[in-house]
Every structure is written in C-alpha cells, then in structure tokens.
Amino acid sequence: MALSEERVLEALRTVMDPELGKDLVSLGMVGEVRVEGGRVDLLVNLTTPACPLKGQIEADIKRALAPLGAEEVRVRFGGGVRPPERYALPGVKHVVAVASGKGGVGKSTVAANLALALSREGARVGLLDADLYGPSQAKMFGLEGARLKVDQNRRILPLEAHGIKVLSIANIVPPGQALAWRGPILHGTLKQFLEDVNWGELDYLVVDLPPGTGDVQLSLSQLTQVSGGVIVTTPQEVALIDAERAADMFRKLQIPVLGVLENMSFFLCPHCGKPTPIFGEGGGKRLAERLKTRFLGEVPLTLALRESGDKGVPILVQDPEGEEAQAFLRAARELAAALSVQTFLTLPMV
Numbered sequence: 174m175a176l177s178e179e180r181v182l183e184a185l186r187t188v189m190d191p192e193l194g195k196d197l198v199s200l201g202m203v204g205e206v207r208v209e210g211g212r213v214d215l216l217v218n219l220t221t222p223a224c225p226l227k228g229q230i231e232a233d234i235k236r237a238l239a240p241l242g243a244e245e246v247r248v249r250f251g252g253g254v255r256p257p258e259r260y261a262l263p264g265v266k267h268v269v270a271v272a273s274g275k276g277g278v279g280k281s282t283v284a285a286n287l288a289l290a291l292s293r294e295g296a297r298v299g300l301l302d303a304d305l306y307g308p309s310q311a312k313m314f315g316l317e318g319a320r321l322k323v324d325q326n327r328r329i330l331p332l333e334a335h336g337i338k339v340l341s342i343a344n345i346v347p348p349g350q351a352l353a354w355r356g357p358i359l360h361g362t363l364k365q366f367l368e369d370v371n372w373g374e375l376d377y378l379v380v381d382l383p384p385g386t387g388d389v390q391l392s393l394s395q396l397t398q399v400s401g402g403v404i405v406t407t408p409q410e411v412a413l414i415d416a417e418r419a420a421d422m423f424r425k426l427q428i429p430v431l432g433v434l435e436n437m438s439f440f441l442c443p444h445c446g447k448p449t450p451i452f453g454e455g456g457g458k459r460l461a462e463r464l465k466t467r468f469l470g471e472v473p474l475t476l477a478l479r480e481s482g483d484k485g486v487p488i489l490v491q492d493p494e495g496e497e498a499q500a501f502l503r504a505a506r507e508l509a510a511a512l513s514v515q516t517f518l519t520l521p522m523v
C-alpha cells in the first residue's frame with residue numbers, strides 16, 4: 174500500500190506521549206503531516222519547547238513509521254501550545270463537517286441546503302465555507318463581494334442570508350490566493366475563522382470541507398470538537414470509493430460519521446417527471462450500511478437545483494415545496510436525530 178498522510182496519521186496513533194500516556198494524534202500534537210514520495214515530514218507540537226523527552230518521541234515515531242516503508246522521516250518540533258488547541262466553540266452546540274471524497278459530487282450544494290433545512294426545522298444555524306481551494310458558498314448565497322463588519326471586540330460578524338449565518342473564505346481572501354496555502358497558514362486561517370468570528374449562539378455550525386482527505390480536516394479536528402461528519406457521494410462507484418476514504422479519515426480523527434447523503438441519485442426530467450438513475454442505484458445506501466451509519470437519503474439531479482446554485486438562491490428558498498427541498502428537509506431531520514443520539518451516547522455516565 175502506498176505511503177499516505179492518512180496511513181502516517183494512523184501509525185502516529187500508536188505513539189504515546191511518555192508523560193501524558195496518550196497518543197500524539199489524540200493529544201492534538203501532530204501539527205502537520207506531509208508525504209512526498211518516500212519522504213515524511215512531520216511537525217510535532219510539544220507540551221513545552223524544552224521537552225526532555227524529544228529524543229524518545231522522535232525515536233518512537235520513526236519506529237512506528239518504519240513498517241510503512243518510509244525512506245526518510247523528518248521530525249520538526251514546535252512547542253508551547255499546550256493545552257491542545259481543541260476546544261468546543263463557545264456558543265456553538267454542534268460543529269457538523271460535510272465532506273466528500275471526490276470533487277464535484279455536490280458537497281457544497283448539500284452543505285448549503287442542509288444548513289437551510291436545519292434552520293427551517295427551527296435551529297439556529299451557521300455555515301462556514303472551509304473549502305479553501307474552491308469556496309463556493311458566497312456565490313451560492315449571492316454574497317459575492319459582500320463587505321464584512323466587525324463587532325466592538327473586533328471580531329468578524331458573519332454575513333446573514335435566508336435566516337442563517339454564512340462566512341466564506343471568498344469573503345476575506347481574494348479569489349485564487351488560498352490556492353497556494355499549505356499546512357501552517359491554512360491551520361492559522363481556519364483557527365481565525367473559528368476563534369475570531371462572532372458566530373453568536375448556534376445550534377449547528379455546518380462546515381463545508383474541501384473534497385478529499387487533507388490538511389483542513391486534520392486542522393478542524395485539532396481546533397475544535399467536531400460533533401460529527403456527513404459524507405456526500407453520488408451513486409457512482411468511483412465516488413463511493415473516495416467517499417469511503419473520507420469516512421475513514423473522519424474515523425481516524427475520531428469524528429463520528431453521522432450519515433451518508435446520496436446526491437444526484439437520479440435525473441428528474443423537468444418535462445415528464447420521469448426519474449433516470451444516471452449514475453447507478455443504491456450506492457449511497459450500501460455505503461451507509463458498510464460504514465454502519467445512517468442513510469440520510471437521496472437528492473435528485475435536477476435542472477432547477479443546478480440553476481439555483483448559479484443564481485445564488487438555494488433551492489430550499491427558491492422552491493421549498495419541491496422534491497429537492499423535501500429531500501434536504503428529510504435529510505436534515507435524520508441528521509438532527511443522529512446528532513441527538515450521538516450526544517446522548519457520549520454523555521458521561523453517572
């Protein structure tokens with residue numbers, strides 16, 4: 174099996190901080206993982222820059238990574254960032270991450286409409302566009318070029334659209350600039366998004382992640398307590414394989430997978446209303462079964478849904494009674510139920 178950032182991360186779960194008796198990943202000490210060919214570059218943040226156990230930790234890391242076939246392992250140490258930067262966002266009950274393995278499966282469309290559907294069900298909702306490489310929420314909500322305001326404490330106020338709070342990297346950084354970002358800058362920006370933004374009181378903060386498995390997922394899990402993740406896929410085999418990898422990444426980061434939502438399940442003809450399963454049938458459901466998680470439902474491929482995204486008026490606003498909006502509302506109810514169960518299960522036992 175090829176060397177990958179995920180496999181390195183998995184192996185690092187077996188390396189314990191000798192003092193704290195917990196693994197480096199759970200402790201949020203792994204600041205950066207980069208794999209290039211046979212070379213692995215790691216940034217490990219220590220409890221203190223002067224940690225006397227540096228040598229031992231480095232040796233343990235190298236021992237853990239040896240079976241993966243890495244030719245060279247370079248460990249850099251950072252320090253002084255204890256306790257781990259993971260914290261629950263003040264005022265935010267649940268952070269829900271929306272991910273896909275493959276690009277273009279409609280993850281951003283789903284994140285936007287799920288957020289709106291949760292709000293229609295009565296929740297206070299925010300939507301953070303963390304798809305730093307291809308931010309699309311500002312466009313999706315007709316907020317391109319909107320000016321941001323700050324509160325009296327100089328914290329950024331998210332924009333508001335159709336009853337939810339929305340903030341996209343596209344509102345802050347000129348288009349294209351974020352493309353060049355790598356680990357540390359990306360981590361810092363996400364941190365700012367979470368800490369320096371006045372989200373107010375929210376039941377759900379929906380986070381639209383970039384496609385694939387990478388730095389943003391890792392940073393998000395280190396920066397905040399993520400209640401759970403939603404996997405978006407189309408029924409196509411290529412999308413399902415990648416979706417499974419995205420689910421694996423969530424698991425490795427100890428983020429529970431709340432459910433699988435299948436997008437573009439069938440093409441709904443605007444003329445005759447006939448459904449055609451262009452990308453095959455049942456893939457999302459089978460994936461949910463394999464992952465032992467909920468199936469959040471099927472969203473059809475429709476002309477109206479594509480047009481609504483381009484126009485900046487999400488389908489839930491444009492046609493709340495339509496089949497697409499109803500599918501998102503059903504998915505949002507399932508998701509809310511999954512989160513309640515999750516919260517109940519993780520309550521400390523008395």
Ligand SMILES: Nc1ncnc2c1ncn2[C@@H]1O[C@H](COP(=O)(O)OP(=O)(O)OP(=O)(O)O)[C@@H](O)[C@H]1O
Nearest residue numbers: 276277278279280281282384473474475478479482
């Ligand atoms: N069910 C659907 N029916 C019709 N068009 C859709 C549907 N879902 C998404 N689209 C369209 O497909 C395109 C890609 O969708 P979107 O940007 O949501 O995908 P994504 O997975 O977030 O992409 P990326 O990988 O770039 O982040 C958009 O034009 C969107 O309007």
